[in-house]
Amino acid sequence: MTPADLAAAVLDAVRGAVEGGELRVDVPPEAVIERPKGREHGDYATNIALRLAKPAGRPPREVAEVIAVRLRQRAGVSAVEVAGPGFLNVTLDSAAQGALVESIVTAGSSYGHTTTLAGQRINLEFVSANPVGPLHVGQVRWAAVGDALARLLQANAAEVCREYYFNDAGSQIDRFGASLHALAHGRPVPEGGYKGDYVADVATAVVREHPEVMNLLDAEAGPVFARAGIDQMFAQVKASLARLGVQFDVFFNERDLHTSGRLTETVERLRAAGHVFEQDGAVWLRTTTFGDDKDRVIVRGDGTPTYFCADLAYYLDKRERGFDRVVIILGADHHGYVPRMRAMVRCLGEDPDQTLEIPIGQLVTVSGSKLSKRAGNLVTLDELVAAVGPDAARYAMARSSMDSTIDLNVDVWSSKTSDNPVFYVQYAHARIASLLRNAAELSIDRGEVAAADLSRLESEREGDLLRALGEFPRVVASAAELRAPHRIARYLEELAGTYHRFYDDCRILPRGDEEPTPETVPRLWLCEATRLVLANGLGLLGVSAPDRM
RNA sequence: GCGCCCGUAGCUCAGCGGAUAGAGCAGCUGCCUUCUAAGCAGUCGGUCGCAGGUUCGAGUCCUGCCGGGCGCACCA
Structure with missing residues (x-):
């Protein structure tokens, strides 16, 4: 039983209680299933009773008890406890929990993918550095985060165009x-x-x-x-x-906006909308109507358009190419751009809340002896990649929240020790790959996953690992929704740790001349499921999942 | 002056209003004749910047202050 299955079961229980007249409340659209920190709180927990208490007009624990009665009758659920202020702590029987492995192995590289963004066409612009110098460390962050975000959105069924605005005019x-x-x-x-x-x-x-x-x-x-x-x-x-390893679908030349007449079209459209006025020989856009600090010049006194004008024309071009959402990742040094752009989009008669999104990322500095002698100079992307490699460069940038400034320590990220988080995660993957190779050498036949007795996976460490694996789809969906690829990295680090603890506690392959045990095959499948999730997660970050290290 | 972001363990940082605030590193103590020790277990470590408020419940939301980063062009 996956967490999603359990969520459905919880909602069924609520629905049953409502239909049975035990609760008077609207059945909510979804139930949040959490993985409790401590094992004493069951395999899974939901706060649904706390959320329903107010609309139902009854104490949370009472609501919880009503739901618990019905949930206990569900196949695969072995225990439901009402705890604390009104949490429902659910324990699954080991067969129901082990069945997760089959779901994962069957889904393979698509495990973790959802359809929550199906039908959305998203234009994702990032990097967009001016072509007057080499890319530097800051741009590595946007490249890594932007590409990871694109992969995340695609994993949730959105149609994504990675776009680079090439500022070849001005x-x-x-x-x-x-x-x-x-x-x-x-x-x-x-x-x-x-x-x-x-x-x-x-x-x-x-x-x-x-x-x-x-x-x-x-x-x-x-x-x-x-x-x-x-x-x-x-x-x-x-x-x-x-x-x-970052690829764009479209490199858009600013020059094309100038030569194609799109700029004058844009100005005329704004003029027709009544938001344009002339002053001191320049053409202005009255963005203060929509909350901007001051009005903005779109055509200078000498007749040349400002970058605002080009940006608006570019926005319109994206919309006309059929994208419902225009997403632009910018550095904090451009954050003042956000309210202006939103006001300008309103001047075009569009609703930026629906069509425009500008995630802001904080800046990057570099320390560590390998490059710090260049302090004061910009460190380029090429230098960073040469120093730490593409995997570490991308992972280092993608594992922090965009809201945090990053001080990238080159010594840490170039080291091949456990200081380096990307090695910790990759090592877990390599360790499993090695284990599976050894199993093959021992001629252990895993057979079909459907035939494996996954109810054997009932030890504490196995349960921990199963629950961690079950969380992956939810992590992917929320990381995409929150535009937060770093959640994937943090999840992977936790999963790697959970695997290492399982590995340390549970012997998988027979040693010496021992015979395989009834646990051998189920555990091998559990390893394979873990390997898949690590590979899928690293793939979302654009980081390799090595079979050997 | 105005605006955005940050302030959580010695360091680097997680933490979608929920249970006893977590991880890695650093420190200390253990674990390799058998699946990768790039690993694991244990231990040490906290007025979640400060002060109020909102509520059943606040690290998380609101207000004010303090400290740091970044912006406030007919530059992009």
Whole structure:
């Protein structure tokens, strides 16, 4: 019996009590099943009686007792106890609990997937770094979290498009081009230009590939250098992302919005909606109507559109491509953008509560001896991946709540010891894989999972492991709903620990010349189920699940 | 000044209004002739920043303060 099955059973009990006239209350749409911390609170617990007490107008423990009577009659339920303020503590019989293993093994790589987001089309934008420099550690966080979130949403049946907004227009690009041009001619970088070794490298590469640019007049050289330099950077960005194993479905060029007339269309649409006014030669959007601190310029006095204008056109483009939700992951250094963007979307006549979501992630710093000598400089994605590898880089970024700043200690994440959480989890997977190989060598035939006597899995450690495995679908669904991939990582660490304790306590394979016991096959299936969940969870984070370490 | 985020064990951090607040690391004590010791068991460690409030119940929600991070452009 899975937790979901139990939830259904609890709701049946409530429904029965209502129909039998023992309770007067609306049957709730769902029951929350928790895994209690201590074994003395049963295998599973639900607080449904506490939640129904008020609407039913009766004390929680009384409500609990009514539900308990019916739940006790359920097949597979061996005991139901009313405890504390009104919790129902449920104990399953071992056959019902062991049956979970069969569910997991049968579902295989889809175990943990749900359909809670079926039908939703989500556009998920992340990273979107300007093409004027290499990706740095901060971008690793958005890449890791964004990709994990995409996988999570897909695991809950949403249709997801991973998108990267490539800012190849605007004043930063102009300055980038001017900087490259200056460096190519051995001149100093102009005021406000881009410095750093990489800029000179890009300039050199541009000249090497397009020698004719050296003959251009100063007036026309900037844009040519910019274009060529951006191509260079774009290739670098894609290569860096590939090193991390992050793939995008769409790289969207800002330039296309300018050349396709989408910007003027957007301005006209806003003007028609009556939210536009002109002042000091510029075109403004009256975002204060919808709670913004101040109104925003969308077309400058010199006739060029601001990035707000492009962002709005981009938003509309996504909506017109059929996405119901536009999700944009941003760093905390851009959080001021959120109220503005929401107000602007309202100006378009849309409801941002329904269509727009902007998760904000806090910033990343790097410490540890391997890279700290670069303190003050930006650490790049490539340097980080070279130092700790893609698995650790992704896991390190994905295991913290987006609300927490991360100080990434390179020494910890590059170590091959238990200090390093990603090794702890991967090790559990490798340990199981090894065990299963050994079983094969001993010619132990697991047979069909349906034929295994899973009711044999009745020791305390086995029960702990079964309950942990049963929680996985709920963890996946809530992590997706809360946009919190780190919950997957934390769950995996806990599951790995639970497995190690089981492993330590329960002998699985026969030793020496002993014969297999009746526990051998059921335990092997339990191991296989655990391996599947670890692999599925690591897969959601984009981290490998090695068979050997 | 205004806004967003954070403040939980020595350190790094989990904790979807529920039961006695957890994990890893660090410290101390044990466990490998047999399935990966990259593991396990035990032990030490807390005024959940402070003060009020909401309620059957607050680390979690609200208000105010203190401390830290990040923002408040005709830059992106």
